[in-house]
Amino acid sequence: MSEAAKPRRPWQRVLSNLSQRKVLAMLLLGFSSGLPLYLVGNTLGFWMRKEGIQLDAIGFLSWVGLAYSLKFLWAPIVDKTNAPLLGWLGRRRGWMLLSQLIVVVGLVGMGLIQPKGGQITFLGVAWEHLVVFGVMAVIVAFASATQDIVIDAWRIESADNGEQLGLLTSSSALGYRSALLVTDALILLIAAKVGWQVSYEIMAGLMAVGVVAVFMAREPLPAQVAVATQSAPLWTPRGLFDAVIGPFVAFVREHRSGALLILAAISFYRLADFVMGPMANPFYVDLGLSEETVGAVRGSVGLVATFVGIAAAGVVALRWGMLVALVVGAVLGPCSNLAFAWLAYSGPDITHFAIAMAIDNFASGFAGTALIAYMSSLTSIGYTATQYALLSSFYAMPGKALKGFSGWSVQTLAQGRSLLEGYALFFIGTALVAIPVVILCLLLILHQRRLARTV
Numbered sequence: 413m414s415e416a417a418k419p420r421r422p423w424q425r426v427l428s429n430l431s432q433r434k435v436l437a438m439l440l441l442g443f444s445s446g447l448p449l450y451l452v453g454n455t456l457g458f459w460m461r462k463e464g465i466q467l468d469a470i471g472f473l474s475w476v477g478l479a480y481s482l483k484f485l486w487a488p489i490v491d492k493t494n495a496p497l498l499g500w501l502g503r504r505r506g507w508m509l510l511s512q513l514i515v516v517v518g519l520v521g522m523g524l525i526q527p528k529g530g531q532i533t534f535l536g537v538a539w540e541h542l543v544v545f546g547v548m549a550v551i552v553a554f555a556s557a558t559q560d561i562v563i564d565a566w567r568i569e570s571a572d573n574g575e576q577l578g579l580l581t582s583s584s585a586l587g588y589r590s591a592l593l594v595t596d597a598l599i600l601l602i603a604a605k606v607g608w609q610v611s612y613e614i615m616a617g618l619m620a621v622g623v624v625a626v627f628m629a630r631e632p633l634p635a636q637v638a639v640a641t642q643s644a645p646l647w648t649p650r651g652l653f654d655a656v657i658g659p660f661v662a663f664v665r666e667h668r669s670g671a672l673l674i675l676a677a678i679s680f681y682r683l684a685d686f687v688m689g690p691m692a693n694p695f696y697v698d699l700g701l702s703e704e705t706v707g708a709v710r711g712s713v714g715l716v717a718t719f720v721g722i723a724a725a726g727v728v729a730l731r732w733g734m735l736v737a738l739v740v741g742a743v744l745g746p747c748s749n750l751a752f753a754w755l756a757y758s759g760p761d762i763t764h765f766a767i768a769m770a771i772d773n774f775a776s777g778f779a780g781t782a783l784i785a786y787m788s789s790l791t792s793i794g795y796t797a798t799q800y801a802l803l804s805s806f807y808a809m810p811g812k813a814l815k816g817f818s819g820w821s822v823q824t825l826a827q828g829r830s831l832l833e834g835y836a837l838f839f840i841g842t843a844l845v846a847i848p849v850v851i852l853c854l855l856l857i858l859h860q861r862r863l864a865r866t867v
Contacts, residue, residue: 434570437629438580441508441563442587444622448515448556450595451522451615452476452549458600458693458703459608460527465542467694471819473546474690474812479553481809483561484802490561502631504566509626511559516616518552523612559622564804568788569632581788582726585781589718594618597710600703666790670859674790677852678807681738681783684746684845685776686811688838690818695752695835700760709766710773717770721777725785734786735860739853741779742846748772749843756836783807 450456457470495506525548528541567584571577595615603611664671696706729737751768758764787803818838826834 433628434630435579435583437625438567438570438583439587440621440625441566441629442584443591444512444587444619444625445556445560445563445584446588446591447595447615447618447622448519448552448559449480450592451519451599451612452553452556454689454693455595455599456527456549457690458697458706459603461694461697462608463527464529465527467691467819467823469542469819470694471690471821472816473542473549474818475816476546476549476553477808477812477815479550479557480560480804481812483557483804486558487561487802490558491565501626504562504569505626505629505631507562508559508566508629509623511555511562512619512622512626514555515552515559516619518548518555519612519616519619521548522552523609523616526609560804564788566629566632570629577788578726578730578785581785582722582781585722585777585784586719589722589777589780593711593715593718597707597714600707601711604703604707670856670863673852673855673859675803677738677849677856678783678787678803679810680845680849680852681742681807682745682779683811683814683849684749684842685779686808687815687818687845688749688752688842689811690815691822691835691838692752694819695756698831698835699755701765705762705765709762709769713766714769714773717773718777721774721779722781724774725778725781729782729785734782734789735853735857737778737782738786739850739857741775741782742849742853744775745779745849746843746846748775749839749846753836753839753843756832756839759832 453474457474460470460473461467490507494503495501495510498506498510500506501509522545525541525545527545563584567580568577571580599611599615602614693706725737725741728740748771751771755764755768787807790803821841822831822834822838824834825837829837
């Protein structure tokens with residue numbers, strides 16, 4: 413076999429196809445999509461803990477991430493209407509730009525307000541400082557979730573075939589994971605030098621990457637056709653039914669008896685990771701690790717492990733199928749939680765921390781890519797944004813509903829023990845949650861084989 417004929421890894425395919433306009437745009441949009449996530453989630457917990465905020469408050473504030481789980485509620489609006497003032501860009505691109513601009517405003521606001529105790533005066537009224545900060549975080553999360561809705565729809569509708577969908581998904585994953593590393597590692601190094609306020613303002617400036625991608629991207633043809641053939645306006649009873657109920661009906665009709673099994677598997681797939689998430693960065697602070705150490709390890713070992721995980725998921729999916737990749741990801745997922753438990757018992761050793769980061773980033777990169785590829789294969793043209801928002805909401809909702817209690821759980825488990833022992837027990841408990849997930853994924857494979865035999 414010649415060099416040209418040899419199969420290439422997903423990241424190699426992405427890099428070799430960056431000359432394609434839509435692939436490059438997808439890479440940049442993936443970065444824009446991933447950038448706000450940790451800024452209202454895990455990284456925010458590091459900042460708040462450094463400011464002396466209690467663990468239970470950090471856990472409760474993580475509920476702002478529920479916006480990502482509830483986005484299916486307003487996804488029909490994104491699917492069936494044009495963005496205010498920006499409809500001239502097209503339905504998909506208009507909503508992209510509007511959501512990006514709101515994210516920028518919200519991040520700058522978070523940097524200016526900062527997570528502190530006491531009160532702040534706004535419009536002549538005294539407000540709890542942390543409450544105002546939380547409101548700004550909610551604005552960012554809401555706009556970011558809206559951006560995710562439309563970028564996912566653009567990715568799926570822009571693909572000419574299944575192979576190109578895989579290429580765009582890999583491109584999106586690379587951009588998305590790069591953004592997570594920036595907001596999970598690089599920002600810690602920046603904050604150690606110039607402070608958290610400036611760090612968040614720099615992150616707001618990086619949203620310009622997404623703005624550039626909007627003007628680089630082209631409105632996908634299926635979206636244009638859907639606009640041209642829309643049977644009824646959203647505000648009419650028929651249009652409202654088609655926008656809200658239509659995607660659910662189409663999904664159940666397509667997957668029949670397997671619909672509930674699919675939704676159950678997706679909803680619990682990343683549960684262990686989500687529940688653990690808010691406590692990861694406070695754990696580093698309480699472990700005694702500095703911003704520089706955490707940022708340096710995440711930006712080196714974490715970066716390599718993430719891309720290896722993404723590439724491995726692509727290889728497994730191409731060779732053995734998406735469902736097999738899904739099962740492997742379900743098995744790898746709890747390895748992150750167990751690695752953190754081991755770190756809590758072993759103490760702030762840099763080598764141990766680097767090993768834990770390698771395990772965590774590889775597992776997250778693999779499982780995240782496998783799940784995205786699987787969910788993308790389940791949508792129907794015409795309801796792309798709403799159905800993908802529904803699926804991604806199901807995958808996030810249980811974990812994001814429960815993670816608000818993560819700080820309270822650690823504090824409860826630490827009673828009569830050291831704080832680090834409380835962390836360790838918490839991480840072990842969250843790892844056990846993954847056992848039903850593996851069973852559900854295996855049931856999905858059996859269901860798929862039964863369908864194949866009846867065809």
